[in-house]
Amino acid sequence: MKHWLLKTDPDTFAWKDLENAPGKKTIWDGVRNYQARNLMRDDMSVGDLALFYHSQSDPPLVMGIVSITKTGIADPTQFDRKSKYYDADANPAEPRWMTIEIGLERALPKPVPLPDLRVTRGLENMVLLRRGSRLSVQPVTDKEWTIVLRMGGL
DNA sequence: GCCAACGTTGGC
């Protein structure tokens, strides 16, 4: 089983939105970056776990744990003219933007602030902490996973 | 609000 980190701007979709979603599940739509897409399409499996991270908050926080509940989903927003993620070049026969469905596993008892991650030994190479890192879907090593969960009170 | 870093677009 692999571990991941999913970044989201809470103004767009927050942890509480996941808590309120039917079945506490959601399609992870709107990702428009090829590297992120490739990770979701090629490397994620049902049952993998991911950290749910709020960017653009003060401070940015790791909020909780989600699981990958479905893979190989064509992001419906690419075909939706009314969506801000609409892609005029997307072809329904060969969808460009593939995504996943996630389900809530559990909230971290203590959400972990980004500044704490930055000063924690063992996380020096975490993708999230790399300079200029903007990737919204990232791999997390087993070691990093264990450290972050412990910081979060698990 | 600022701005560095990054990804994409498009002219050549």
Added chain:
DNA sequence: GCCAACGTTGGC
């Protein structure tokens, strides 16, 4: 194929 211009992300 190069690279300048542009738009976006996201920490601060």
